[in-house]
Amino acid sequence: MQLFPCPFCGPRDETEFHYGGDAGNIRPDGAEMPIDRWAGYLYLRTNPKGTAREIWVHMTCGEFFVMERDTVSHKVLSSAALDGEHAA
Amino acid sequence: MTRRYSALSLFKEGLAGQTGWQPAWRSPEPKPSYDAIVIGGGGHGLATAYYLAKNHGIARVAVLEKGWIGGGNTGRNTTVVRSNYYYPESVELYGLAHRLYEGLSTDLNYNIMLSQRGMVNLCHSTAEMEIGARTVNAMQINGIDAELFSPDDVRRVAPIYNFSANARFPVFGGIWQGRAGTARHDAVAWGYARAASRLGVDIIQNCEITDFIIEGGRCRGVQTSRGAIRAERIGMAVAGHSSVLAAKAGFRLPINSYALQACVSEPVKPILDTVVLSPGCGVYVSQSDKGEIVIGGGLDRIPSYAQRGNLPTLEAVIAGLLEMFPIFGQLKLMRQWAGIVDVVPDSSPIIGESPLPGLFLNCGWGTGGFKAIPAGGTLLAHLLATGKHNDISRPFDLDRFASGRLIDEAAGSGIAH
Numbered sequence: 001m002q003l004f005p006c007p008f009c010g011p012r013d014e015t016e017f018h019y020g021g022d023a024g025n026i027r028p029d030g031a032e033m034p035i036d037r038w039a040g041y042l043y044l045r046t047n048p049k050g051t052a053r054e055i056w057v058h059m060t061c062g063e064f065f066v067m068e069r070d071t072v073s074h075k076v077l078s079s080a081a082l083d084g085e086h087a088a
Numbered sequence: 089m090t091r092r093y094s095a096l097s098l099f100k101e102g103l104a105g106q107t108g109w110q111p112a113w114r115s116p117e118p119k120p121s122y123d124a125i126v127i128g129g130g131g132h133g134l135a136t137a138y139y140l141a142k143n144h145g146i147a148r149v150a151v152l153e154k155g156w157i158g159g160g161n162t163g164r165n166t167t168v169v170r171s172n173y174y175y176p177e178s179v180e181l182y183g184l185a186h187r188l189y190e191g192l193s194t195d196l197n198y199n200i201m202l203s204q205r206g207m208v209n210l211c212h213s214t215a216e217m218e219i220g221a222r223t224v225n226a227m228q229i230n231g232i233d234a235e236l237f238s239p240d241d242v243r244r245v246a247p248i249y250n251f252s253a254n255a256r257f258p259v260f261g262g263i264w265q266g267r268a269g270t271a272r273h274d275a276v277a278w279g280y281a282r283a284a285s286r287l288g289v290d291i292i293q294n295c296e297i298t299d300f301i302i303e304g305g306r307c308r309g310v311q312t313s314r315g316a317i318r319a320e321r322i323g324m325a326v327a328g329h330s331s332v333l334a335a336k337a338g339f340r341l342p343i344n345s346y347a348l349q350a351c352v353s354e355p356v357k358p359i360l361d362t363v364v365l366s367p368g369c370g371v372y373v374s375q376s377d378k379g380e381i382v383i384g385g386g387l388d389r390i391p392s393y394a395q396r397g398n399l400p401t402l403e404a405v406i407a408g409l410l411e412m413f414p415i416f417g418q419l420k421l422m423r424q425w426a427g428i429v430d431v432v433p434d435s436s437p438i439i440g441e442s443p444l445p446g447l448f449l450n451c452g453w454g455t456g457g458f459k460a461i462p463a464g465g466t467l468l469a470h471l472l473a474t475g476k477h478n479d480i481s482r483p484f485d486l487d488r489f490a491s492g493r494l495i496d497e498a499a500g501s502g503i504a505h
Contacts, residue, residue, distance in 0.1 A: 043342035047331035
């Protein structure tokens, strides 16, 4: 069992967390959105091998946050509350 | 010198002291250029090379493999072959693979040990039986063999299932595909490799792609750990590592990579002669020819490139197995492992030209790549040879994510991701 650090609750079991996608994948704004950009937002992912910046939700407290993680070693590098960019 | 495998050649080699066998495939040095390059020496890549040579007469082909052939997901799956999908597009695709599997041992002159022992997807409630009937109807309309099983039918094919009165997941029936079964996964890789090599394909192992050669907006070759290799048409079939190569080529894919675990028990006497899948328990299980109980389940829920998997998923799978088959409670697990699978939002593969012209994709098979190997190879070979889709691969082009014409097998056939 791996422990993930919730910025609000501290270290908790990995099973309490749910992956929410790439950090920085901001919903495009505006009605005249080119279809490729909209499809990119909806579907395309960086899916990096190595360091990844991801949105996670701690399901027991309901808070979303940003976690930096190594996708090969599974080592957690950082965990922080959402910044203004994501908190729309 | 023995080239063809047969009872006669086995007999002759027995008399000659087994001295005439050759390596199953050649291991040549890479040439500076080919007509086509296939990146990835798993089942899909090797099948692509074989069908390029066999169906299209293009044999100046290199298969470039970072490690050893069949060492990725081809050697890590649970060997199930089936085609019980819902949408007509998927039926065409997986039906093609299933039919090719049925003739593959003869075609390749290599025994892939296909065992069509049948597979039952259990239904645990009245509602699941209604969905099961819908799936069976869809499969029959699409020309795929399927049968709706009653509880007695399930009891007949899987008598050791937990039919007790207090079972957590009682059996209301099931979806039966009699042509489904298992095949020896390593033999599929080795058989395609041997057959492709005999047709002139160069299989180059320990050859990692470090970059793409891009000239005039087209992909014209690859930089590798063994030097530059050029070709006008390049295909990639690298499963969970598709995003890594896509990043080198300058584009992104609708893929997340996850670990999918499997495990086998110690070998025991024959006790389960079919494949049983329980959606409620999240587990499917079969018995290998060696006697091991082969156990698979759902994805780890954490994006990962680590080929090992995490404990909670393994625990859930084993708990589900014991709910299905309490009799397996005394078995010892012998091995556990994971492969990195390429999960796409609609749980259907991506086959077609990439955003970088000259580079073609065969990826996104997620948890179900092994059963599709002959079709994936046939279709990528067709793309590399002609530059065009054929009718079976067209619906699976990358453009479906912009057009919105998804083929949602996650909903259609209940894939649990």
